[in-house]
Amino acid sequence: MANRNVPIPRRQLYIGGEWREPVKKNRIPIINPATEEIIGDIPAATAEDVDIAVEAARKAIARDDWGSTTGAQRAKYLRAIAAKVLEKKSVLATLESLDSGKTLFESAADMDDVAGCFEYYADLAEALDSRRKTPVNLNSDSFKTYVLREPLGVVGLITPWNYPLLMAIWKVAPALAAGCAAILKPSELASITCLELGEICREIGLPSGALNILTGLGPEAGGPLASHPHVDKISFTGSGPTGSKIMTAAAQLVKPVSLELGGKSPIVVFDDIDNLDIAAEWTLFGIFANTGQVCSATSRLIVQESIASAFLDRLLKWTKNIKISDPLEEDCKLGPVVSAGQYEKVLKFISNAKSEGATILYGGERPQHLKKGYYVQPTIITDVNTSMEIWKEEVFGPVLCVKTFKTEEEAIELANDTKYGLAAAVMSKDVKRCERFTKAFQTGIIWINCSQPTFNQLPWGGKKRSGFGRDLGEWGLESFLNIKQVTEYTSAEPWAFYKSPSRN
Ligand SMILES: NC(=O)c1ccc[n+]([C@@H]2O[C@H](COP(=O)([O-])OP(=O)(O)OC[C@H]3O[C@@H](n4cnc5c(N)ncnc54)[C@H](O)[C@@H]3O)[C@@H](O)[C@H]2O)c1
Numbered sequence: 256m257a258n259r260n261v262p263i264p265r266r267q268l269y270i271g272g273e274w275r276e277p278v279k280k281n282r283i284p285i286i287n288p289a290t291e292e293i294i295g296d297i298p299a300a301t302a303e304d305v306d307i308a309v310e311a312a313r314k315a316i317a318r319d320d321w322g323s324t325t326g327a328q329r330a331k332y333l334r335a336i337a338a339k340v341l342e343k344k345s346v347l348a349t350l351e352s353l354d355s356g357k358t359l360f361e362s363a364a365d366m367d368d369v370a371g372c373f374e375y376y377a378d379l380a381e382a383l384d385s386r387r388k389t390p391v392n393l394n395s396d397s398f399k400t401y402v403l404r405e406p407l408g409v410v411g412l413i414t415p416w417n418y419p420l421l422m423a424i425w426k427v428a429p430a431l432a433a434g435c436a437a438i439l440k441p442s443e444l445a446s447i448t449c450l451e452l453g454e455i456c457r458e459i460g461l462p463s464g465a466l467n468i469l470t471g472l473g474p475e476a477g478g479p480l481a482s483h484p485h486v487d488k489i490s491f492t493g494s495g496p497t498g499s500k501i502m503t504a505a506a507q508l509v510k511p512v513s514l515e516l517g518g519k520s521p522i523v524v525f526d527d528i529d530n531l532d533i534a535a536e537w538t539l540f541g542i543f544a545n546t547g548q549v550c551s552a553t554s555r556l557i558v559q560e561s562i563a564s565a566f567l568d569r570l571l572k573w574t575k576n577i578k579i580s581d582p583l584e585e586d587c588k589l590g591p592v593v594s595a596g597q598y599e600k601v602l603k604f605i606s607n608a609k610s611e612g613a614t615i616l617y618g619g620e621r622p623q624h625l626k627k628g629y630y631v632q633p634t635i636i637t638d639v640n641t642s643m644e645i646w647k648e649e650v651f652g653p654v655l656c657v658k659t660f661k662t663e664e665e666a667i668e669l670a671n672d673t674k675y676g677l678a679a680a681v682m683s684k685d686v687k688r689c690e691r692f693t694k695a696f697q698t699g700i701i702w703i704n705c706s707q708p709t710f711n712q713l714p715w716g717g718k719k720r721s722g723f724g725r726d727l728g729e730w731g732l733e734s735f736l737n738i739k740q741v742t743e744y745t746s747a748e749p750w751a752f753y754k755s756p757s758r759n
């Protein structure tokens with residue numbers, strides 16, 4: 256077992272390069288979901304702190320040490336942050352697990368991804384210098400034109416708890432690479448590592464105000480950020496209902512938003528797969544990794560009738576083999592869900608499925624050997640119909656529902672039978688069929704013969720009610736840039752649209 260006595264730093268808000276007590280001096284308890292114990296607290300920002308942070312961010316943009324940096328200069332800061340994250344990886348990973356219930360293995364992988372994401376955007380920041388000004392040829396003797404890529408300004412980044420630091424960094428790294436000044440509002444349910452990012456920024460000497468970190472409750476800290484007149488964009492990852500509120504607030508000021516919301520993603524398994532075990536493991540990973548608290552979790556298994564019984568049998572064998580324990584224990588593969596609220600919500604989805612007539616094939620309860628902590632067994636639900644809540648709504652927990660199909664057309668219809676459109680997976684050795692599914696799936700992310708692998712270079716986001724805009728890749732950087740066209744009249748001749756008074 257890793258050292259659970261890693262001290263929880265007592266931090267303040269990180270504003271203008273300094274730790275600053277919230278104006279109202281309120282704090283929110285930190286709860287370890289594996290033990291249900293309070294292990295520390297975080298500062299609770301309110302509208303007053305948002306105003307101070309926005310001012311600090313605006314000053315950063317106006318100052319040469321941030322506002323006039325080249326991409327190459329910003330890349331140095333990003334690389335220094337990445338190096339510090341790796342240096343502190345073990346402590347950061349432990350803190351992430353203590354705060355969110357994430358297995359230590361997954362927390363450590365997240366820290367590698369965090370560092371990798373900063374490094375990736377460092378490369379893109381450098382490349383931006385040569386792309387900053389792009390001439391556009393009009394085939395005109397009268398005009399010379401070019402397009403500038405400039406930082407969008409002050410951006411608000413509002414993020415969830417399921418990958419507390421990683422989801423924040425998917426926005427922080429491109430925002431800083433672009434040259435924006437950012438205000439990060441992480442989830443009140445898991446903010447420790449985001450506050451530690453503040454300490455890292457202080458240590459590496461990131462110019463003050465370039466990144467500000469405001470922890471606090473959604474309506475009290477996130478709300479004022481979303482509606483602030485001097486915030487130029489909100490990039491949000493979280494639930495659909497909160498996304499709607501943010502979009503409503505931003506709409507009052509015609510403030511751009513990007514929304515990465517939830518999902519109810521399908522994994523379609525065909526009977527031509529060579530190896531049931533390989534498909535079973537991907538199916539498991541697709542729904543039980545991070546205890547199912549993944550926006551892109553493939554939570555609806557759509558399996559061809561001819562192999563359904565054999566496949567479910569194999570799935571059960573794999574599921575029974577998952578080690579459920581304190582997330583700091585060696586080889587733990589399923590930790591608790593993040594909070595008491597999430598625990599109740601997941602169990603309610605399971606009991607509703609039962610009362611609607613579905614069968615709990617496996618799991619559905621608290622594991623017997625864990626008396627404390629917000630643990631839910633990995634759960635597989637069959638006899639599901641398309642009008643049931645469990646088929647339609649995002650659980651955000653370790654719950655897989657299963658339906659069978661006979662034909663390809665039926666599988667496509669079932670896969671797209673959702674208001675969401677984030678991700679979809681197909682398992683088949685028929686290349687042409689996989690191509691047909693790639694086209695037919697109404698989503699932003701497609702996995703073929705796998706589920707969940709995620710790469711910094713690729714766009715991340717969805718359609719339908721999973722939101723719009725893209726994190727990651729070059730698209731993640733573009734979303735923090737203002738594209739400015741510049742048109743210069745180069746002719747010595749008059750424009751001659753009006754009759755010249757000198758000719759009267
Ligand atoms: N598509 C993706 O990339 C992606 C990634 C991770 C999580 N998610 C989604 O996030 C959800 C789970 O995360 P969550 O429970 O933290 O979501 P949430 O919407 O409850 O909270 C997300 C963030 O919004 C803040 N917030 C809450 N109310 C607010 C308000 N009125 N104004 C401004 N900010 C407010 C919260 O404090 C938090 O920081 C799931 O639906 C999941 O699918 C999506």
Ligand SMILES: NCCCC=O
Pocket residue numbers: 417418548549550551707709
């Ligand atoms: N693999 C990272 C998924 C992020 C969404 O929840």
Ligand code: NA
Pocket residue numbers: 285286287288353354355444445593
């Ligand atoms: Na917590």
